[in-house]
Amino acid sequence: MRAAVIGSGAWGTTFACLLAQTGIPTTIWARRAQIAEEINAGSNRRYVADLELPPLITATTDLPAATAPAQLVVVAVPSQTARAVLTPLAGGLREDAVAVSLMKGVELGTGMRMSEVLAEALRLGPERVVVVSGPNLADEIAAGQPTATVVAAQDEETAARVAACCATTTFRPYTNTDVLGVELCGAVKNVIALAVGIAAGRGFGDNSKATIITRGLVEITRLGLALGARPETFSGLAGLGDLVATCSSPLSRNQCFGRRLGEGMSVAEAAAASRGVAEGARSARAVLDLATAHGVEMPITAGVVAVVEGGATITEVTDALLSRPRKSEGINAAPIA
Numbered sequence: 001m002r003a004a005v006i007g008s009g010a011w012g013t014t015f016a017c018l019l020a021q022t023g024i025p026t027t028i029w030a031r032r033a034q035i036a037e038e039i040n041a042g043s044n045r046r047y048v049a050d051l052e053l054p055p056l057i058t059a060t061t062d063l064p065a066a067t068a069p070a071q072l073v074v075v076a077v078p079s080q081t082a083r084a085v086l087t088p089l090a091g092g093l094r095e096d097a098v099a100v101s102l103m104k105g106v107e108l109g110t111g112m113r114m115s116e117v118l119a120e121a122l123r124l125g126p127e128r129v130v131v132v133s134g135p136n137l138a139d140e141i142a143a144g145q146p147t148a149t150v151v152a153a154q155d156e157e158t159a160a161r162v163a164a165c166c167a168t169t170t171f172r173p174y175t176n177t178d179v180l181g182v183e184l185c186g187a188v189k190n191v192i193a194l195a196v197g198i199a200a201g202r203g204f205g206d207n208s209k210a211t212i213i214t215r216g217l218v219e220i221t222r223l224g225l226a227l228g229a230r231p232e233t234f235s236g237l238a239g240l241g242d243l244v245a246t247c248s249s250p251l252s253r254n255q256c257f258g259r260r261l262g263e264g265m266s267v268a269e270a271a272a273a274s275r276g277v278a279e280g281a282r283s284a285r286a287v288l289d290l291a292t293a294h295g296v297e298m299p300i301t302a303g304v305v306a307v308v309e310g311g312a313t314i315t316e317v318t319d320a321l322l323s324r325p326r327k328s329e330g331i332n333a334a335p336i337a
Contacts, residue, residue: 003027003165004070006085008035008059010047010138011102012076017142018166019072020056028059029066036061051142064092071097072165073122079105079114079187080282086121093122100130100162104186105279106286111293113183127154130162131179133186134237135245137252141171148172150238152182174237181229182238185220188287189243190280192216194258194304196247198314201262212300213247219298221331223287226294254280267308281308299324 001024005016008030016026030036038044039059042052060066063085067073073093077085082103093099099122103114112120115129134149141147151166151173153159163173176182192212199208220243221234233239246252257278260270267281284305291298303321306312312320 003072004066005074007076013044014138014142020054027066074100076102079103091123105283108286111290135241152176152179178230178233181233184224185239188220190254191284193246193254194280197255197258198262201259226296
């Protein structure tokens, strides 16, 4: 078994270490030669400052060379750039290779989930695409702190095979066959984390943040059920677990991005101050468009889109959310007028 990880950021590098810990030689593809050289020297200080990389990890800037021998091809690039990165590899993976998405987003323009983008760009059947999602803050995992995740695939056996490749004494993967539900949880929780960060940046307390998290889970569930996901996925690690971690942790790029917006930074200033990509800011519009296409009401998501795109101020969005008609608590989708 050999693996390739496409993407040299914090999560891609950390996941490569998990694979190496199980004895799998892993090659990381890095866009920049400087990063590849540093990884080959045993570290990646820009993204995981305190992590010493195992000897089984190497790096290259040659994407086909990294993926050609790999039975496991892990993709950890920003969701909106995934198609452009992967298309040159179309039809070029081994016949027994499985592609694993670590990405959390919905593609702008197509409304496709990342597993769908992988399948189309790489010309793979959906049965050869796997999704990893959950409360996966890379810095904590890199530090060896105990955590669990979800490995989702159409076929339980495929999910179990990938789970075995990344299971360590501190990283516990569970399997799931609800790929759609797992991916939607991962994509939409980033948007909700932006909203929580905005509230924190405005100086709002735990009541406000808990309200956004709880009603955000309703929005995620509402969309998922409308698209055919299984209800239990949303109360699991990929749903509630990832939502709580991303909304609560100062290590969350999306929460920090939202906090900066709440403190008065512009979107451009918040992006410049961020260490990595805040997927929620990039995917919010795609998530809202997907919801609109299926007649699903998502007011928090719509508010985030309005702030990110400059259609409304934070005060206007807050007032609009609080002045919505009172109703019974629930998750049933309400048709959009």
